Amino acid sequence: MNKAIYIATSESNSGKSIITLGLMSMLIGRTAKVGYFRPIVEDFEDGKLDNHIETVISYFGLDIRFEDAFAITKSQLIKKKNKGKIGDVLDLIIEKFKHLEERFDFVLVEGTSFSGEGTAIELDMNVLIAKNLGIPAIIVGSGVDKTLEEFLDSEYLAYDSFKNKEVEVLAFIANKIQPENLKLAEDGLRSVLPKEVLVSAIPAISSLDNPTVKEIVEELDAKVLFGKDYINNEVGSFSVGAMQLRNYLLHLKENALVITPGDRADIILGALQANESVNYPTVSGIVLTGNILPEDSILKLIEGLDSVVPIISVDGGTYRITNKIGSIKSKIYAENKHKIETSISTFEKYVDLDDLSNKLSAFEADGMTPKMFQYNLVKRAKQHRKHIVLPEGDDDRIIIATSRLLAMDVVDISVIGN
Structure with missing residues (x-):
């Protein structure tokens, strides 16, 4: 019998991608053929791909076409719901899932990410989809900006939402927990959840939340002047180079992003030299604000260097650009192998893979929803x-x-x- 698991959350920025990548790595190591499916994806521009799907398919080398890995976009879902046609959405999701189920021994299904329009209906939709596919769920919850009581209340509510619709919850993973609170979070979840639910806690990993220079370029619509080979550098901190160089150097931190007007040649050259010096932290990149470029002599000097961190030019004042950089939410994407590998190793370290694998293998669906019965009936009718x-x-x-x-x-x- 083919098997599947539904990875769900009830909030944005829960770090669900860590679980998806870690679980996919585990499944590929233990199952012959593993498929991947996202019932609902965020809207994407023509010619571009959903980041989640592209990352999983490309990194793990899955034999799945992009268009087969999802059913419907968020905006299409909202339009269908407003017209009272959620049943049509479920029919489409079941059909596309079943096509993958026929090809693979196991299908990892990733739920929505609670971002953008339509977040109010996402939890109910995730529950409804898991129920109609007849598969169990793993729930991911974030501990960011929550007291223990708030965390336990919100996560039990998510668990209860699935159980009330008769969706079996096999595991609950608390994510982005402060390292000193890991045991506290695990013990708290075990006290409110049934003992058969596998509980794990994963600490907050700062490097996974740090944006890369590439993400900053895309967010700011910036122009890359130098250092394209290092565009995936992770930004651990950022600061404005407004003071004199001798003072600014004292404020550099590891993986620093330097933000400065394009006519501050002293800051630009000083940052490049600091990156080469063993006495100063690593510089991840330089952002030139105001759409101002350094003078030709400075550009020529930089061109002659052997290795240059990304230097990008943006249209906007230093204050506004700094605020925009600070608000960027980092994502894991296909080219950033370091973040993918960090996610997988973190999952393997903090989740009991054997227990989880046994739970996945032992699960048997109980009963069939009307939608699934209809799908099977239609399939048989087409065959005969x-x-x-x-x-x-x-x-x-x-x-x-x-x-x-x-x-x-x-x-x-x-x-x-x-």
Whole structure:
């Protein structure tokens, strides 16, 4: 029997990607063929791919086309819901999931990320999808900016939402917990959850939350002047180079992003030299504000250097640009192998892989939802196509039924009547 798991959360920035990557790595090591599916994805521009799907497919080398790895975008979902057509959405999700289930021994299903429009309905949709697919769930909760009581209350509410709809919760993973509070979080969850639910706690990993220069370039629509080979450098801190160089150097921290107007040649050259010096922290990149470029002589000097960190130019004042950089939420993407590998190693360190694997193997679905029953019925009808004759062709009910059956393309129909 084919198997699957649904990774869900009830909030944004829960770090669900760590769980997805870690679990996918575990499954590939223990299962012959593993598939990946996102029922609902964020809207993406033409020519671009959903970041989650692209990262998982490319890193693990999965034999799945992008268009087969998701069912519907968030905006399409909202339009369907407003028209009262959630049933159509579920039909589509079940159909696409079943196609993957037929090809793979195990399918990892990743729920929504609670970002952008439509977050109010996301928890209910995740529960509804998991129920109709007939698969168990792993819930991921974040400990950021919560007291222990607030954390336990919110996560039990998420657990209860799944259980009330008869979706089995196999594991609960507390993520982004302060290292000194790991045991506190685990013990707290065990005190409110049934003992059969596997509980794990993963600490906050600062490097996973740090944006890369590439993300900053995309967010600011910046132009890369130098250092494209190091565009995936992670930014551990950032500061404005407004004071004199001798004073600014004292404020540099590890993996520093230097923000300065483009005409501050002293700060630019000083930062580059500090990056080469063993006596100063590493510089991850330099942001030149105000759409001002250094003079030609300075540019020529930089061009002659053997190795240069990314230097990017942006249109905007230093104050506004600094605030925008501070608000960037980092994501894990396909080219950033370091973050992917950190995610996998963190998951393997803090989650009992054997216990989780045993729970996944032992799970058996109990019963079948009407939507899944309908899908199986339609599938059998298509495999054994029949020709049926319907009388009373002037009856509206017969006309509606005929229209639906023809749209589903499951039978050949003859209607008797005027």
